[in-house]
Amino acid sequence: MTLLITFDIIHILLKTLNPNIYPLDDHGISADKIDPHACQVIERLKAAGHKAYLVGGGVRDLLLGFPPKDFDVSTSAEPEEIRLLFRNAILIGRRFRLAHIRFGKKIIEVSTFRAGESEADTLIVRDNIWGTEEEDVLRRDFTINGLFYDPATQTVIDYVGGVSDIEKKVLRSIGTPSTRFRQDPVRMIRLLKFGARFHLEIDEKTFEALFESKHLIKQSSPARVLEELLRMLESGAAGPFFSLLYEHGLLDELLPELAQFFRTTSPEPSLRLLKSFDTLIQEKLLDATERALALSILLLPFFESYVQLIEEQKNKPLHLGQITSAANHLIHYTFAPFFKLPNRLRAITGMLLSNQYRFMRKAVKAAVKIPRDPMFFLTLELLKVRAYQDPSLEPVFAVWQEAFDRAVSKDLVPPKHRPSRRRR
Secondary structure (H helix, E strand, C coil), X not given: CCCCCCHHHHHHHHHHHCCEEECHHHHCCCHHHCCHHHHHHHHHHHHCCCCEEEECHHHHHHHHCCCCXXXXXXXXXXXXXXXXXXXXXXXXXXXXXXXXXXXXXXXXXXXXXXXXXXXXXXXXXXXXXXXXXXHHHHCCCEHHHCEEEECCCCEEEECCCHHHHHHHCEECECCXXXXXXXXXXXXXXXXXXXXXXXXXXXXXXXXXXXXXXXXHHHHCCXXXXXXXXXXXXXXXXXHHHHHHHHHCCHHHHHCHHHHHHHHHCCCHHHHHHHHHHHHHHHCCCCCCCCHHHHHHHHHHHHHHHHHHHHHHHHCCCCCHHHHHHHHHHHHHHHHCCCCCCCHHHHHHHHHHHHHHHHHHHHCCCCCCCCCCCCCHHHHHHHHHHHHHHCHHHHHHHHHHHHHHHHHHHCCCCCCCCCCCCCCC
8 A cells, every 4th residue: 555645744754853943043042031830840850750741832933033921841641640739730631731830820731742643634622642742742733833842042942934934924734734734623713823923924834734624614513713802902003913814714614693793784883983992991991801792892893883784773772771672682692602601701791782772872071970880981991992993982082081080989880890700
């Protein structure tokens, strides 16, 4: 039987024999940019006789000149061995077993080198076959994420040409792109995420595979896809991400009603609002940790168009109760085809959307009434984003913000509040 191997796979297999090792002078990653707890984890794993490196996003971000959001470790130690070495470690996941090592509120994620058939043309259901560092890196998604960093020698270890692609600003799949997308369709979302965050161009073969495979995204876990979308909404790069999502047809697969609104009206109002949201996040003028705020930013132009359509049909303006019902209905039929939104997220998003009409209909009156709602401050945050994008709303925002601050100071409404999570 003849074994057919593509040029891309041969290219990768050759690289596994002789990885490129980049010293400090070549990569320029300063030791003081590495999280000391991550270094501590690596040192203890090595002291126990295991291999261990920084891997993935932390290494990529440092090479691209961005501050890493977190630092992950990859090691030859198996999950149970990791737990024995670290009293502050817990094991999580079934599909992908790994360890979380806690240092206060910080978590260092530690995964074991994986093996398995990197070119298997089937959906990955379970992924707990242990292997070598070479096997592990060949199973990762994109070359920019397939880099190891050894703090002890301050070297970057590159089996897949990731350093070169970072220098060229190119996003390239490791292995056969169409196969990788069939193995895990969420990789298509991640592809556009990295393109939006880091302004990278997609390699031609990877782009072709994205176009051919986009329908497979519905085979993914809705919860995983929703988490990726919500993370991008609060990332500071939501505008370019949703622009790419729409441009490359994935929005049609995930949120068809929103995509239809973009086609029949225009995506520009939504994208402009998202870009204003991004700017406020980047400039630290807005806290994006409440996801309902991010979701309401995405939906607001769609919702305004929906309310306008209902009012034209009824030939009269809706009252706030009807607007609230319309908001809940729009959220449901926008997300229900594929996603199941958590009840709290859905409820607060509906409140934020409908409350915008409270502002518009009482904006310039001398006395405005602030509801006794601990989440009402988020309504003002949404108005703040709108006023940033549309300066004509600045007087409206000023009136309500002043009234809210006055009500808080007199203890007439609860202060800004986010419910804390229940303890286990």
